[in-house]
Amino acid sequence: MIYTTDYQSPLGKIFLAADEKGLTGLWLEGQKYYAAQLEKEECKQEETPVLKDAKRWMDIYFQGKEPDFMPLLHPVGTEFQCAVWEILRKIPYGQTITYGEIARQLAVQRGVKKMSAQAVGGAVGHNKISIIIPCHRVVGSNGSLTGYAGGIDKKIALLKLEKTDMSRFFVPKKGTAL
Known part of the structure; x- marks a missing residue:
């Protein structure tokens, strides 16, 4: 049930x-x-x-605080998806990681030379326990705010709520400050 x-x-x-x-x-x-x-x-x-x-x-x-406990989670997915989601769970509050960094961690865990960042992206996108398993903390290799199943506007809102340093995500136009 x-x-x-x-x-x-x-x-x-x-x-x-x-x-x-x-x-x-x-x-x-x-x-x-x-x-x-x-x-x-x-x-x-x-x-x-x-x-x-x-x-x-x-x-x-949503009060802008890091919860000091974790509800019991039962993420259901493939072995690869679960491995990616486990890495997502370890991303510290208010910080980000790239798809490539996750792929490198998986390669080390599995004892292989390389893992696909695109495959990681697919697993991140299919995370069924959004926010608590923080897929919104994953960014592109250049720090860009790439895809989020909930919408980029929500990804930005979640990162701002966590007081993530957002300056690297926005390239100011010449002559403007952040």
Whole structure:
């Protein structure tokens, strides 16, 4: 059984899903791959302890503070996706990492010479537990704010909320200051 609930955030409505093991989904309304693979007949609108913890985590997070606990998570994906998502979980609050850096970490973990940054991008884009598994902290190799399933505007809002140094993401026009 999958249990679901909604959360009203400053970025709009968020849909949460959990099973008996932990949080399986957290999607911004309108997000790409929104509630992908959730079958309505398998879902029950009920606020379980895991979903309450996720809401409490988001209450703290949206106050601009780093939560000091993690709700139980149960990300479901391929072995490769799960490996990428585990790296995402380790990105410190208010900091960013590139797709290439994640690919290099995976290559080291797997004892191979090289991993594809594009494949990493695909796994990041299919992260089902957005925000808590912080895919918004992943940027392009030149520091550009590339893709975010929830929308670039939301990615910017999340990074600003975390007080991430945004100056490297915007190249000022000649004669202007940030």
